Amino acid sequence: MRRHMDEHQQTLWQFMHEQSDKLFAQTLQHVGLTFISLLFAIAIGLPLGILIARKRKLSGTVLGIAGVLQTVPSIALLGFMIPILGIGAKPAIVALLIYALLPIIRNTYTGIIGIDQYVKEAARAMGMSQSQILLKVELPLAMPVILAGIRTATVINVGVATLASFIAAGGLGEFIFGGISLNNTNMILAGAIPAALLAIILDALLSLVQKMDFKKLKKALCILPVVILMLGGFYALPSAYGSTLTAGFTPEFMGRQDGDLGLKSTYGLKIHTIVISDAVMYKAAFSKELDVISGYSTDGRLKAFDLKILKDDKSIFPPYYAAPIVRDEALKQFPQLAETLNLLAGKITDSVMTDLNYRTDYLHLTPERVAKDFLISTGLYKAPKNGHNGVVRIGSKIFGEQYILAEMYSMLIKGNTDYEVSTKTGLGGTKICFDALMNDQIDFYPEYTGTGLLVLLQPDPKIAKEMAHDKDKTYDYVYTEFEKKFNIKWLKPIGFNNSYALMMRQKQSKDLNVNTITDLKNYLDKN
Amino acid sequence: MIQLKEISKKFGDTLAVNKASFKVEEKETLVLLGTSGCGKTTTLKMINRLIEPDAGQVFINGENITNQDPDVLRTGIGYVMQNIGLFPHYTVAENIAVVPKLLKWDKEKIKVRTQELIKKLHLPENSLAMFPHELSGGQQQRVGLARALVTDPSVLLMDEPFGALDNVTRTSIQKEFKGLEELKRKTIVMVTHDVQEAFELADRICLMDKGKIIQIGTPKELLYQPVNDFARKFLAGQRLALEFKVVKIQDIWPYLPKRALQDGKSLSADLNVWDAMELLRSSDRSELLVSGANKDSKTVNFEQLTKGFNQFQNAQAHG
Numbered sequence A: 001m002r003r004h005m006d007e008h009q010q011t012l013w014q015f016m017h018e019q020s021d022k023l024f025a026q027t028l029q030h031v032g033l034t035f036i037s038l039l040f041a042i043a044i045g046l047p048l049g050i051l052i053a054r055k056r057k058l059s060g061t062v063l064g065i066a067g068v069l070q071t072v073p074s075i076a077l078l079g080f081m082i083p084i085l086g087i088g089a090k091p092a093i094v095a096l097l098i099y100a101l102l103p104i105i106r107n108t109y110t111g112i113i114g115i116d117q118y119v120k121e122a123a124r125a126m127g128m129s130q131s132q133i134l135l136k137v138e139l140p141l142a143m144p145v146i147l148a149g150i151r152t153a154t155v156i157n158v159g160v161a162t163l164a165s166f167i168a169a170g171g172l173g174e175f176i177f178g179g180i181s182l183n184n185t186n187m188i189l190a191g192a193i194p195a196a197l198l199a200i201i202l203d204a205l206l207s208l209v210q211k212m213d214f215k216k217l218k219k220a221l222c223i224l225p226v227v228i229l230m231l232g233g234f235y236a237l238p239s240a241y242g243s244t245l246t247a248g249f250t251p252e253f254m255g256r257q258d259g260d261l262g263l264k265s266t267y268g269l270k271i272h273t274i275v276i277s278d279a280v281m282y283k284a285a286f287s288k289e290l291d292v293i294s295g296y297s298t299d300g301r302l303k304a305f306d307l308k309i310l311k312d313d314k315s316i317f318p319p320y321y322a323a324p325i326v327r328d329e330a331l332k333q334f335p336q337l338a339e340t341l342n343l344l345a346g347k348i349t350d351s352v353m354t355d356l357n358y359r360t361d362y363l364h365l366t367p368e369r370v371a372k373d374f375l376i377s378t379g380l381y382k383a384p385k386n387g388h389n390g391v392v393r394i395g396s397k398i399f400g401e402q403y404i405l406a407e408m409y410s411m412l413i414k415g416n417t418d419y420e421v422s423t424k425t426g427l428g429g430t431k432i433c434f435d436a437l438m439n440d441q442i443d444f445y446p447e448y449t450g451t452g453l454l455v456l457l458q459p460d461p462k463i464a465k466e467m468a469h470d471k472d473k474t475y476d477y478v479y480t481e482f483e484k485k486f487n488i489k490w491l492k493p494i495g496f497n498n499s500y501a502l503m504m505r506q507k508q509s510k511d512l513n514v515n516t517i518t519d520l521k522n523y524l525d526k527n
Numbered sequence B: 001m002i003q004l005k006e007i008s009k010k011f012g013d014t015l016a017v018n019k020a021s022f023k024v025e026e027k028e029t030l031v032l033l034g035t036s037g038c039g040k041t042t043t044l045k046m047i048n049r050l051i052e053p054d055a056g057q058v059f060i061n062g063e064n065i066t067n068q069d070p071d072v073l074r075t076g077i078g079y080v081m082q083n084i085g086l087f088p089h090y091t092v093a094e095n096i097a098v099v100p101k102l103l104k105w106d107k108e109k110i111k112v113r114t115q116e117l118i119k120k121l122h123l124p125e126n127s128l129a130m131f132p133h134e135l136s137g138g139q140q141q142r143v144g145l146a147r148a149l150v151t152d153p154s155v156l157l158m159d160e161p162f163g164a165l166d167n168v169t170r171t172s173i174q175k176e177f178k179g180l181e182e183l184k185r186k187t188i189v190m191v192t193h194d195v196q197e198a199f200e201l202a203d204r205i206c207l208m209d210k211g212k213i214i215q216i217g218t219p220k221e222l223l224y225q226p227v228n229d230f231a232r233k234f235l236a237g238q239r240l241a242l243e244f245k246v247v248k249i250q251d252i253w254p255y256l257p258k259r260a261l262q263d264g265k266s267l268s269a270d271l272n273v274w275d276a277m278e279l280l281r282s283s284d285r286s287e288l289l290v291s292g293a294n295k296d297s298k299t300v301n302f303e304q305l306t307k308g309f310n311q312f313q314n315a316q317a318h319g
C-alpha cells in the first residue's frame, strides 16, 4: 500500500512537471477568472448593499433575488448564459459574478446597519453630509464585515471557476474534467490540488486583511483594488487567436489518439482550439461561437443544428461498435440478463440511431418516449412483469444517446424478466461511469469499443494503431482484455457504428468550400 | 440667541414634545431638566435639526433654521451627545478634528487648537494617538466635549454631558466645566435629569414633564416660587442642599453680625452658602472675611452662617 502511494505521488509529480506550462497557464487563468468576476461583483454588490441599507424596504427583494440566483446550479447557470453571451470568458465571468454577489451584498448591508446608531447620529450632528457619512464613517466601520463577505465570495469563486472549462473559459477545470473524461487520476489531481490550495491560500490571506486594525486596514484597502485588478489581469481574454477559425473540442477528444492528437500528427492541423463540454458544444457551433467541433457521428444535434461532418479522408476516426458492458458477477446473479440485453443486438443501425437522437435532441421528446416508440415499432416491447427477483442497476453517461439506450434496456428487462430495474443515468464522463461499474455500483452500461480501447485499456500505441481501422478486431481485443483485466464482459454490438467526427456549420462549409479535414487544413494554412 | 416657538413632536402615539416655547439669551446657559422620557433629548435635537418638528419654529440668532442647509447649520453648532458617540475608528486627535476638517482648516491650525483644548480639558497628551476604547469613560466624555468645542461655536447643545460618570468624578468635572472661560461666552442648552447638576450649572432651568414645559426660571425661582405641585415635589428630596447652593451670602447679609474683626483678603458676597460652608469645613480657618455690595465687610463663622441662613429661610416662608 505504501509503495503504491509513493509510486502514485511520484507519477503525479512527474505529470505536473511535464505539464508545468499548461498548469501554470491554467492556474493564472483560474486566478484571473476568480478576481475579474470578484471585481465586478464588488462593483455591483457594494453599491447595492449600500442602497438597501439606505432603503431598507428594498432589502428583502434584493437579498431574495441574489439568494435565488445563488441556488441555481452552476452548470445550469452556465447553460443559460450561452444563448445570451456565447461561450468563453464573458458568460463564465457573469456566472461567477452572480455567485459572488450574495455574500457581498449581504455583508455590506449587515455591516452598515450594524453600526452603532449613536456613531451615525454623531456624524450627522457634526454636519457631515450623507456621502461623507458613508465614506468616512459607515464604510470604514462596516469594512471588516464587508471583507468577510468578499472572502466568502472569493472562496466560492475559486470553486465555481473550475466549471468555467465547460464553456471554454479555461482554468484548472480543464485538467479536472479532462482527467475525468480520460480516466487519468494524475490529471484530475493536477487540477484539483492547485484549486484547493488556491482557495486555502486566498482564504488565509483575506482573513489576515480582515483582522487588521483600522490604521493598517486603511493602507491595505488602498492596495487591495490594485491587487485584485492585477490578478484579474492574469486572465488575458482569449483574443490572441492563432487562426481564423476556432475549434471547440471536448476534454476527452483533446487527449485521444483518435482525436486531437491524431488531427495534429496525421493531418498536421493547426487550429486555435478551446476546451469545452459536450453539453454546450453544438449550441456554440450553431451560434457561430465555434467553427469546428468534435462530435459523434450519430449525434442527433448534427441535424438539429444544421451541421455537416467533414470527411475523415485520412481515416483517423475509426468506427467503433457500441455494446453493453456487464460485470461477470452480474451475469451470474441475473442469468437472463445477457440474452435480454442481446435482444437489441444488431437492431439499431447508424441511420436509426441518428434518427432516435434527433427525436430527443431536436424534437425534445423524452428518451423514455423515444425508447418505447422504437421498441413497439420493432415488436420488442412487452408490458412490465413487475417481478421482484432482484434489482438490475443500469448506468449511462451524460449524453442523449446513452439515455435512450438505458431506457430501452430498462424496458426490455422489465418486460422479459422478473428483475426490477434502477437506473443511474447521467454519470459524468467515461471514468465516472466505468468506476461505478468496477465498484459494483451499477451492473452494466453502454460503452464504445474505441473508448474501451483508447481510454480504458490504453494499450501500447503500436497495438492500438494496428487495431485502429478494423472494428471487429477492436471488438475482439477489448472483449478478451476486459475479461482478463476487469472481469467485465462485452455483450453483442447494438449495431450502429459510432466514431468521432469533425463538424462545421453547413453554410460555412459551403462558403469556404471545406468538405474534408484536408480541405480544412489547407484553408487554415492559406489564411 | 435661541428661540423655540410652540414646537411639537410626535413619535407614533407618544407626544414627545408638546408645544414647547422658550428663549435662551446670548451667553446664557439654559438647562432642560426632567425625568427620563419627558422629551429633553427630542427638544434638544430639534434645535440642530437632527429631528424635524411636526409643528412650531426654531430661530437661532433671529433666523428660522428650516431655511438653512442642515449640514451647514450643524457644523456651526457644538453638540455633545448623551451617548458620547465618538468614532471608534478614529484616534482622539482625529475625532476632535472632524468638524475643522469639514470646514477645511489647515493642519497647523487644527493641531494648535487641539493642543489648547486637551490642556484645558485635562486630557493627557499621549491620549491624542489613542482610540476611544482605550480611554476611561470620563476621558471619553472630555473628548466628546473637545469635539464640540473645537471650532468655538457660539451655540452649544449638550445632552447629559456627564451622564456616564460616577458621582465623585461628575462633581469634579462639573466644577472644571463651570470654570472654563470658553463656555462663558457661549449660548448653551444643556440636558440633565440630575437636579444638583442643573442647579450647579444653569443660569435658568426649564423643567419639563411628559413633553410639556412646567416652569422656566432661575434656580432660586424654581426653589422659592414653584408654579405647581409637580415642580415643588421635583425638588423636594434635595431641597436643603439646593437651598444652600441657591442662597448667597449677600442674601443673608442682614442676618449676619455687623463687625469686621480682621483685615486681609476678603471673599465676594456672591459666594453661596454651600460653598462658604465647604470653605469653613475644609480649611483651617474658623472664620471667613466677606465683603458685601456696599463695600462693608463682615466675618462669619460656621455657627453664624447657619443661623443667618435659618433666619433668611423663615423670612422667605413668612414673607
Ligand SMILES: Nc1ncnc2c1ncn2[C@@H]1O[C@H](COP(=O)(O)OP(=O)(O)OP(=O)(O)O)[C@@H](O)[C@H]1O
Binding pocket: B011, B012, B014, B015, B016, B034, B035, B036, B037, B038, B039, B040, B041, B042, B043, B082, B193
Ligand atoms: N426615535 C424615536 N422613536 C419613537 N419614540 C421616540 C423616539 N425618540 C424618542 N421617543 C420617545 O419620545 C419620548 C421622549 O424621548 P426623549 O429621548 O426626548 O426623552 P429624554 O427626556 O431625553 O429621556 P432620557 O432622560 O431617558 O434621555 C419618550 O417616550 C421616547 O420613548
Ligand SMILES: [Mg+2]
Binding pocket: B040, B041, B042, B082, B159
Ligand atoms: Mg435623553
